[in-house]
Amino acid sequence: GLGAGPTATLVVDLDSTICEVHGYAKQGAAYGYTKVRGYHPLLATRADTGEVLHARLRKGSANTARGVVRFVDELLARLERGGAGEAIIVRADSGFFQHKLLDRLSRAGVGFSVTIHQRAPVRTAIDAIPERAWQRIDYPDGDAHVAECLYRGRRLIVRRVPGHHSTQGQLFATWRYHAFVTNLAGSAWALDRSHRAHAVVELSIRDLKAGPLAHLPSGSFNANSAWLQCAVLAHNLIRWTAALGHAGTDQLIVAKTWRHRLFAIPGRLVNRSGTPTLRLPARWPWTHQFTTALDALRALPPVPG
Template sequence: MQVTQWSKGLSVEVGGHGVVSHVGAALLRLLADRSGLTQALSVALSRRGFVPGRDRGRVLVDLAVMIADGGEAIADIEVLRHQSEVFGQVASPATCWRALDEISDVGLRRIARTRAKVRARVWGLIESVPSARAAGRDLGEGVVVLDVDSTIVLAHSDKDGAAATYKHTYGFHPILVTCDNTGELLTIKLRPGNAGANTAADHLTVLTEAVAQVPAAHRRHLLIRGDSAAATHAVLDWLTAQDAKRDRRVEYSIGWSIGEAERAAIRALPAAAWSPALAADGGIRDGAQVAELTGLLALAGWPPGMRVIVRRERPHPGAQLSLFEERDGWRYTAFVTNTTAGALQWLEARHRAHARVEDRIRCAKDTGLRRLPSREFAINTAWCQIAAMACDLIAWLQLLTLDGDLAKAEPKRLRYRLLHTAARLVRGQRRRRLRIPPTWPWANQITAAFTRIAVIPAPG
């Protein structure tokens, strides 16, 4: 059998009609409209005495849809623009550039308030906000988990704000906060590449903005997780002050650097102080143990009630160890928390679930953050906010309309199976119908998603 048998009689030519691609992108666009995001952005970005040729709310939503659909540059808006049979009139790349350039600091604040308002409506449409999980069980009903972290975005040309990073690369060093319950990207702050990883002011900015993004009814019990870059006096004092508010419970679980005092405390621990650590599925993790150092450390000046918990495990081959770790063959990590209830093993497993933020960052980079479009810092800042909206649209699509594997799929798989689907556009009886081939394995999921979005009440 010849390997080219499948292509016998196959040719490609121009002349087809009635066929459109990227049908799934219409799901995101329709969801933005039905959730009220498009209309709210139009109101937020309106300016007295200025009537743009293209509604700015529509332009930003179309950019977010384009990014969620896999676009990496503003010119990629042409994919939507040249399918006017489905999407109607879509702004040109030049108009998109102007729309981003018009967004000032005031505009960014208005966009943030708009996102928070629409998020509250979307969370109200969900039957129940998913519970965050760790070690095979829920963290608790009503607990909303916010993960803060920073990352490196490479720049391959000389852009405003690009600088050498601590990883010996060149680019930007944004800091962001994600919601572990829903997968949303709540806020992101674009920073120069040489911005410090442990800058307290930046952490406080994004945490304040992230808490404001959580609907008020769900702010009563928050868990803030971060790595050791967030373990500063200013951040921990702020978290403690938030926890002291009468109507709110704020727990934290923050990485902690191991210095000489911690090493001395570890050496002083008796063997009986160590307990087996938990694995991701809730079972016992072989070769890993946890213990508490709080009573062995001088923590004057740190918030009252702060606990220090340490974990040790046998290192994997190739792991880099300090001289202290090489001495006894264990690799040590630590974190601090203000949670008083729960076994050490559970608290440590809960903290280790913070690693999921790395997956969120990877997905965010696959949804617009890997490549910033402009030489100007302000336009790139606005682009980051649009990328955050794109991440939210994907998360809302999965929360409100999808089931099974697609409800948990990462953006790349979602695009390959759903967003980039082709269909035939049929007109008749003053209606347009998109007909997806019945042989497409995910055709029923797409049609069901359209139906579920269509029944969302129109925004008031």
């Protein structure tokens, strides 16, 4: 199937987003930390395909981490039922940092990398890292270094980049720090690069909010929850069709592009000797992807039962 196989590492990104709504007859809609009135759903996406693995609608006033441990429990149960292997990695930003979540992932044997709030104890740990421990890395915005230390028994990996007001040749450089905790093995620079890739979750969120989640139409919270699940299903159908067409996952493409390439393709259904035949334009640039996806879809085994 399209899910992760038993030998594949499944990387899951956790995130949340504010879905703005208008009108006052909306159960659960409220102002949250963004000062926007709406709902605040939780999402878990698969990093290499962009498909949504789990979603739950929440009230607009819910803070980022509210209900995340139960959400992860539901997610892991779904992945187990879907045949995912034991190699699972969960990535998240600082809004989800809480020891209860990390402990739950550790007990389940799940790898994690979660951005940490840089409160005073964390900054003290970072300041104690010796200068010789910092390793230069390739970074899109220029000069950057990574190092690591232990923080409350957990592996803390830190990336530093020049501060906004740093100037070349100044006596004492100023740095901005980005830190995350992890239970994964590997070099600090490789794990930092992997953790930065968590940003890919924003592409799925953008797709959803540019489509069905542009609004949540009902006054009923339960109806809007169902709307969210339908939106997720539509999003996933696009991603699965792209995967069936061997579109490649090295660079995720927005849903609007797939709708243009695969779903808006002009064609004509003709009857040849009693056999329905789909005729496609010879010069459509993505005809091969479409026919590959169609053949793969037809070849899928039937669903048992």
